[in-house]
Amino acid sequence: MANDTITLTNNNDGRSAEFSLRSGTEGPDALDISSLYKDMGVFTYDPGFVSTASCHSSITYIDGDEGILRYRGYPIEQLAENSNFLEVAYLLLYGELPNAVQQAEFHGIIRYHTMIKETLKNFFDGFHYDAHPMGVMVGVVGSLSAFYHDSLDINNPRHREISAHRLIAKMPTIAAASFKHNIGEPFMYPRNDLDYCANFLHMMFATPCEDYEPDPIAIKAINLLFILHADHEQNASTSTVRLSSSSQANPFACIAAGIASLWGPAHGGANEAVLDMLQEIGDASQIEKYIAKVKDKDDPFRLMGFGHRVYKNFDPRATIIRKVCHEVLNNLADSNNPLFELALKLEEVALEDEYFIERKLYPNVDFYSGIIYRALGIPNNMFTVMFAIARTVGWVAHWMEMMADPHQRIGRPRQIYTGASERDYMPLDQR
Ligand code: CMC
Numbered sequence: 001m002a003n004d005t006i007t008l009t010n011n012n013d014g015r016s017a018e019f020s021l022r023s024g025t026e027g028p029d030a031l032d033i034s035s036l037y038k039d040m041g042v043f044t045y046d047p048g049f050v051s052t053a054s055c056h057s058s059i060t061y062i063d064g065d066e067g068i069l070r071y072r073g074y075p076i077e078q079l080a081e082n083s084n085f086l087e088v089a090y091l092l093l094y095g096e097l098p099n100a101v102q103q104a105e106f107h108g109i110i111r112y113h114t115m116i117k118e119t120l121k122n123f124f125d126g127f128h129y130d131a132h133p134m135g136v137m138v139g140v141v142g143s144l145s146a147f148y149h150d151s152l153d154i155n156n157p158r159h160r161e162i163s164a165h166r167l168i169a170k171m172p173t174i175a176a177a178s179f180k181h182n183i184g185e186p187f188m189y190p191r192n193d194l195d196y197c198a199n200f201l202h203m204m205f206a207t208p209c210e211d212y213e214p215d216p217i218a219i220k221a222i223n224l225l226f227i228l229h230a231d232h233e234q235n236a237s238t239s240t241v242r243l244s245s246s247s248q249a250n251p252f253a254c255i256a257a258g259i260a261s262l263w264g265p266a267h268g269g270a271n272e273a274v275l276d277m278l279q280e281i282g283d284a285s286q287i288e289k290y291i292a293k294v295k296d297k298d299d300p301f302r303l304m305g306f307g308h309r310v311y312k313n314f315d316p317r318a319t320i321i322r323k324v325c326h327e328v329l330n331n332l333a334d335s336n337n338p339l340f341e342l343a344l345k346l347e348e349v350a351l352e353d354e355y356f357i358e359r360k361l362y363p364n365v366d367f368y369s370g371i372i373y374r375a376l377g378i379p380n381n382m383f384t385v386m387f388a389i390a391r392t393v394g395w396v397a398h399w400m401e402m403m404a405d406p407h408q409r410i411g412r413p414r415q416i417y418t419g420a421s422e423r424d425y426m427p428l429d430q431r
Contacts, residue, residue, distance in 0.1 A: 006031055008040065015040050026061055043414045050309070053234075054411075055242065059092060059397050060233040064310035069317065071231060072096070080320050085226040085390070086110060086196050089168055092231055092397040107195075113169035114190035114199065116177070117147055124181045133178035133385045134263045140174050141167075142256030152250050160403055163251045164396040171389045172196065176203030179382055197222040200389070205377065217331050218376045222386075224324055225369055228317040229387050231394030237261040237268065241395045242402055246411040251399055258395045259388050265304065268391070270366040271383040274305040275339070275374060283338075284345045295355050303350060305367030307359070317365035325368045332375050340371050 009016040017039035021029040030053040033044055046052045061070045069076040072091050079088055083097075090098045090106050098106055123140050144166070145152075151162040177187045180203075188203045198214045200222065206212035232238070240261040244254040262268035281290050293301040308315055329340055347363050350356045370383045378386065402408055 004029070008036075010040050010042060013041070022056075024056070027063065037414075043416070045416060048309075049234075049239075054239060055234070055402065056405075057233065057398065057401060058095070059401060060231045060394070062233055062310050064308070064312050067311060067314040067316045067319075069232070076228065076316055077320065080224055080227055083227060084195075085223050085230070085393075088227050088230050089393040092393050093164060093400065109165050110169045110196065111192040113166045114173055114192060116170055116173050120144070120147065121177070121187060124177060124187075127181060129182065129184060131182070133175070133182060133382055134259065134269075134388070136178040136181065137174065137385055137388055138256050138260050138263070140178070141171070141259055142253050144170070144252035145250045145256075148252070154245075154248055154250065154403055157404065160251070160400055164400055167251065167255055167392055167396050171392045172200035173203060175382070175385045175389050176200060178385065179204055179379075182379075182381070195219070197226065215332075217328060221324065221328050221372055221376060225321070225372060225386065226390040228320060228365060229369075229390035231391070231397060235267065236264070237391060238395055238398050242398055243411040245399050245402060246408065248410075251396070254399065255392060255395050258391070262388055262391060263384055268366070268384045268387040270304050270364070271370040271373070271387060272380050274343075274366055275370040275380045275383070277304045278339050278342055278346075278371075281342065281346070284342060287342075287346055287349050290346075291349060291353060291355075303346070303356075303361070305363055306350060306356070307361040308364045311362065311364065312360040314362050315364045318363045318367055321365065321368040321372065322363075325372055328372050329375055339374070340368075343368060343371060 004021045005018045006021065007016060007018050017035070019036070020032050022032050023029050037043055044052070059072065061073070062068065071079060071088065072095055074091070074097075079091075083091075086107055087098060087103060089110075090102065120140065120143065123143055124136065127136050127139070148163065148166060151159040151166070153159045173190055180187050186208055188206050188208070190199050191202050192199070194202055194214070198219045201214040201218055202212055205214075234242075237258040241254050241258040244257040245251065265273040277290075281287065290301070290303070293299045294303055325340055347367070351362070356362075369387075370380065373383050373386060374380070
């Protein structure tokens with residue numbers, strides 16, 4: 001913690017108090033105002049938490065001005081180049097890269113938990129065939145709360161770890177089942193001889209009548225996208241998981257809350273929205289029209305996959321994905337290059353436009369991810385589900401970190417009340 005303090009004075013009543021600055025290992029200091037109300041009788045007001053740190057965390061570091069993203073200190077570029085998703089999952093959960101023994105053990109544990117209860121499958125029947133898979137995910141993941149009473153003591157670190165493993169392992173199984181339900185095909189059991197991403201592709205694309213050999217290019221691409229999506233510090237869905245868990249609710253319900261938050265188009269839902277937008281734009285001749293729509297104050301249209309609360313220079317994940325997009329599309333026979341070409345052109349036009357330059361709006365992770373997923377045969381309505389599978393690792397890592405923190409308290413923001421002052425109840429005949 002820094003020794004520096006800041007003294008605040010309330011000019012209305014003359015009250016004055018000193019507040020200390022807290023330093024992390026990197027990043028700006030934070031003014032500790034936890035005693036502000038007690039000392040000064042006022043709250044802070046920061047809608048959208050633009051200037052508010054909600055916790056200490058040692059999982060992920062972002063420098064938005066420099067375009068830096070690190071998991072547990074490791075640059076995202078190095079992890080994307082050299083690691084695999086389950087190794088990154090281990091890193092995020094336990095803080096260190098696993099050695100060979102730890103890696104084998106972790107893979108074994110995750111494999112062991114890939115199946116879902118047969119009765120859980122009945123939940124899918126409650127959804128109409130065309131239910132959005134994210135809606136199905138919110139419901140089915142939340143319902144896991146009712147299945148695993150053997151590990152629901154959130155004060156027991158071992159129980160927490162088992163729940164974390166179950167969530168990471170079962171998420172691809174539930175995600176693939178939500179897709180199969182959508183297209184009316186039978187669910188596929190997991191194949192525990194396959195690695196995490198290959199097994200997911202098997203559950204998505206194999207049928208009981210026909211085996212499916214996952215394409216190594218597809219496995220590599222999914223691995224990479226999952227690594228890039230695995231964590232992003234205190235984003236909306238992770239903060240939702242933290243806030244809901246702060247009441248000591250069970251982890252499955254809290255991850256369902258995270259999935260619900262992720263679904264929004266301002267967050268993870270953007271990857272689906274980008275593809276919808278590109279399809280709507282259609283071809284490069286229409287770009288100017290859509291850029292004009294962005295600038296029209298009366299038009300709510302935004303360029304999906306552009307802008308970020310933290311990144312004000314570039315999103316390092318987008319840089320990696322753009323490069324991989326080229327590789328994947330060049331290697332896949334069923335590539336859909338016209339949409340990628342359109343996306344590249346749109347990016348070029350936007351980055352030269354004063355509106356985007358002034359506001360520091362750049363392509364984010366979601367601008368290109370959907371193009372890769374689509375080339376792999378994954379439909380638009382599954383893109384955010386893919387994000388949810390990967391982000392589950394970040395959610396459970398934050399949940400484990402938070403639950404182990406002795407200073408953890410229920411999250412309970414205050415408000416500036418703007419409603420009516422006290423008034424007396426009027427009987428119905430006098431209103
Ligand atoms: N297209 C056009 N204008 C934009 C966009 C955009 N995508 N994003 C922000 N702006 C403008 C916005 O209208 C505002 O302009 P003005 O100052 O004239 O009112 C200014 O830029 C600041 O925007 P903001 O909404 O105050 O910024 P924010 O930090 O609250 O929102 C955001 C961040 C990501 C929600 C927003 O940029 C956005 O809606 N982007 C499109 C959706 C998207 O791609 N989301 C994915 C984010 S990355 C994946 C993840 O969430 O993990």
